[in-house]
Amino acid sequence: MENNGWSEFEIGAMLRSFEGPATNIATTHTEDRNYSASNSFTASVADWRIEKPVFNKDYCIDCQFCWIYCPDMSIISRDKKMIGVDMDHCKGCGICVEVCPTNPKSLLMFQEQHDDEVALAEWPEKETKEK
Amino acid sequence: MAFDKMELRDIEVWDGNFAAAQAMRQVQIDVVAAYPITPSTPIVEGYAKFLADGYVEGEFVMVESEHAAMSGCIGAAAAGGRVATATSSQGFALMVETLYQSSGMRLPIVLNVVNRALAAPLNVNGDHSDMYLGRDSGWIQLDAYSPQEAYDLNFIAFKVSEDHDVRLPCMVHQDGFMTSHTAQGVKTFTDEVAYDFVGEYKPMNDMLDLDHPVTHGVQTEEDWHFEHKARQHNDLMTKVMPKIQEVFDAFEELSGRKYNIVEQYDMDDADVAVVCMGTSVETAREVAKEMRAEGIKAGVVGIRVLRPYPFAQIIEALKDIKSIAALDRSSPNGAPGMLFNELAGALYNTDSKATLSGYVYGLGGRDLTKAHLTDLYKELQANADAGKVLTPLQQFIGVRGPKLTFL
Numbered sequence: 001m002e003n004n005g006w007s008e009f010e011i012g013a014m015l016r017s018f019e020g021p022a023t024n025i026a027t028t029h030t031e032d033r034n035y036s037a038s039n040s041f042t043a044s045v046a047d048w049r050i051e052k053p054v055f056n057k058d059y060c061i062d063c064q065f066c067w068i069y070c071p072d073m074s075i076i077s078r079d080k081k082m083i084g085v086d087m088d089h090c091k092g093c094g095i096c097v098e099v100c101p102t103n104p105k106s107l108l109m110f111q112e113q114h115d116d117e118v119a120l121a122e123w124p125e126k127e128t129k130e131k
Numbered sequence: 132m133a134f135d136k137m138e139l140r141d142i143e144v145w146d147g148n149f150a151a152a153q154a155m156r157q158v159q160i161d162v163v164a165a166y167p168i169t170p171s172t173p174i175v176e177g178y179a180k181f182l183a184d185g186y187v188e189g190e191f192v193m194v195e196s197e198h199a200a201m202s203g204c205i206g207a208a209a210a211g212g213r214v215a216t217a218t219s220s221q222g223f224a225l226m227v228e229t230l231y232q233s234s235g236m237r238l239p240i241v242l243n244v245v246n247r248a249l250a251a252p253l254n255v256n257g258d259h260s261d262m263y264l265g266r267d268s269g270w271i272q273l274d275a276y277s278p279q280e281a282y283d284l285n286f287i288a289f290k291v292s293e294d295h296d297v298r299l300p301c302m303v304h305q306d307g308f309m310t311s312h313t314a315q316g317v318k319t320f321t322d323e324v325a326y327d328f329v330g331e332y333k334p335m336n337d338m339l340d341l342d343h344p345v346t347h348g349v350q351t352e353e354d355w356h357f358e359h360k361a362r363q364h365n366d367l368m369t370k371v372m373p374k375i376q377e378v379f380d381a382f383e384e385l386s387g388r389k390y391n392i393v394e395q396y397d398m399d400d401a402d403v404a405v406v407c408m409g410t411s412v413e414t415a416r417e418v419a420k421e422m423r424a425e426g427i428k429a430g431v432v433g434i435r436v437l438r439p440y441p442f443a444q445i446i447e448a449l450k451d452i453k454s455i456a457a458l459d460r461s462s463p464n465g466a467p468g469m470l471f472n473e474l475a476g477a478l479y480n481t482d483s484k485a486t487l488s489g490y491v492y493g494l495g496g497r498d499l500t501k502a503h504l505t506d507l508y509k510e511l512q513a514n515a516d517a518g519k520v521l522t523p524l525q526q527f528i529g530v531r532g533p534k535l536t537f538l
Contacts, residue, residue, distance in 0.1 A: 006358035011298055011366070012237035013351070013359060014336050017344040025344070 049092035051109045054119045055084050060106040066096035103127055134188045139319040147281040147310035150317050151243045152177025154285035156187045157325035161212030164192035164203025166222060169255045170307040171245035174217035197222035201229035208238035209347040211337025215240065219307060220247035223261040233300045234269030235363060236347055239292035240300040246409065247307040248495040256496020257307030259408060259460040263469055269363055271301040271371055272437040276412045278315045281305045283388060289329045290378045296370050298335060309410040328385055367439045375436060393444040394433035401430030403511035404449060406470055407458035408434045411499050418504040427512045445477045453515035454486045456507055460493040467525055467538065486514040492528040503528050
């Protein structure tokens, strides 16, 4: 595509999401879909992220709140089990952290360059509510 | 079919607006998104009534502005429908941002533009300011001089625009009030003949094809924007004119009514010629005939297809002319008129020795009278005899004195 000339693409300010027909797409996992080269799924579009969510599976109850609320479909979940975050598409908005109901939270925001292992080691303790 | 047919007489007395509305009914438009504005209002009003009365199967979307009207048309066209609307003047100006979207997205929308002056001062009457405003927008622009032509050119517009090699939106222009509100005899097609001429709409990359999902209206930056614009310009320059000619030919075969990319009247032996658009063409034709009684071999050239610009056809039409007048019905606002510039651009590298002078006329619906054109033809003859332009290059016709000229 990169080397194509002006006459070698389909007309219109139009891009195809998939190569070929996309039947039963709703029941096909993203990694099994035949995304086209022009689909943003195949590109990293997260390079302006300055804070990143780190996932701590020790506290996750698989409630799926983060998966529902993520505006960029960047929460990876399979069979209703939280797996992690798609860091090629996450913009670092922090909504997943905001909606996470566990105590302590299972997702927390850290600086982009912060080491994940260190982040997990620094995870806060459970907060005790004042009565 | 889920709608009723309408019985029409062979010749109906219609104004240009109703003629356009009838054509929109007969091609069975799926979606009209509209914000009515004088003098184009009866077009979309007419379609809405046909819809309400069960004569067409479609959707009428009432929106909050002309910008929204064309945006609605873009969405419906991208979804895969046959789409049209109408506007004029200020509404057209508000639509401009979306006109570039629809042509760039290659959506075959038909827009009936009932030409009207642009404010300020506010004015509802006909001139070509709005038509000129659209000329760089990537649309095809056809110009009707009468209600019959407004009717006919709508069918031609859909057929050209929807062709899969073209896929560019098309404006059908008519003069505000002079054409839009003047009832004349219009030869009609039966509903079957009209629909069959345009044919069933064949969608392309439509969003409702759920097995082939597409994103319309994408963003490209310096990496791809230029290629898209180049492709669009290429198709306008090379694919549209042959298609228009093909459809004009098919239309003549069907109706006996012949349209030309550049219309020529009394041009075979003409020495002097007026080039103009809209209803002025009909006035000029009458005057040209009268000038011949006075020994002036006068002709008229009418621009039928304004965009893409008929460069080769203009050169051919004017190649033997000694003196040419370009009549612009839009204030050039600090430049020679558009037609003056574009005729000069076409003729400059040719062997033509014709003189070229520009006239600005008819702003805000001011009449262009036969007396004006008689004087104009005499000036052209004097230019032809002298072999040079004896007047200033830009003159205003019909404006209150003192005489206004430039260049």
